[in-house]
Amino acid sequence: MPMLYRLDAAALAVARHFGAEARDDPWAGGHVAPGQFAPVITAGREAIAGPRPQGKAPRRMIPRLWGVPPPPTVHDAPRHGILSVRNLDSPFWIGNLRNSEFRCLVPATMFMEWGRPSPTDGKRRQSWFSCTDQPVFAMAAVWKDSEIPSFALLACEANAALKAQGRETMPVILPPDPGAWALWLNGGWDRVRGMAVPYSSSLMAMRELG
Secondary structure, three states, X not given: OOOEEEEOOXXXXXXXXXXXXXXXXXXXOEEEOOOOEEEEEEOOOOOOOOOOOOOOOOOEEEEEEEOEOXXXXXOOOOOOOEOEEOOOOOOOOHHHHHOHHHEEEEEEOEEEEEEEEOOOOOOEEEEEEEEOOOOOEEEEEEEEEOOOEEEEEEEEEOOHHXXXXXXXXXXXXXXXXXXXXXXXXXXXXXXXXXXXXXXXXXXXXXXXXX
């Protein structure tokens, strides 16, 4: 899973693309590392308790921290929190996955994975992946509110392009379809679970940085 990603677009443009309210989100574009705040698009139900209201709440784009604090029983978790959801049946995540108000979209323009060691110097290069069919794409994610407002990306099996770099998993990238975004944010888990599939390698581009 990525340890870095970029969102090279300002808040208002990103919100407009995904049909969300940006309000006063200060994002101007740049990279996101674990333990940093980044724009996240929700179904707008964070403050709503009880039965689902009539009609749709407007989508909201708000800053959240990348990395969910681990449960108290986990003592060897990374200091930046849990970055990804790999086990969709984990008791720690299943409530957030099954209840649509806890699902969110994480906008990005590219993400970084460490590639295989170079045959010449043995060093790993940064492999940056983007989508050729959507300059700004949405990664499926869930949010939690504990000590801090945070989120974690959903993981799935890597596609051929990432497996060629020695990776086993990748973020779940949603299609460039408003219907897919709406389904992830509002659909029942029985319909949504099948969205956790690799994005097509033919629709991705990669560039390496030393």
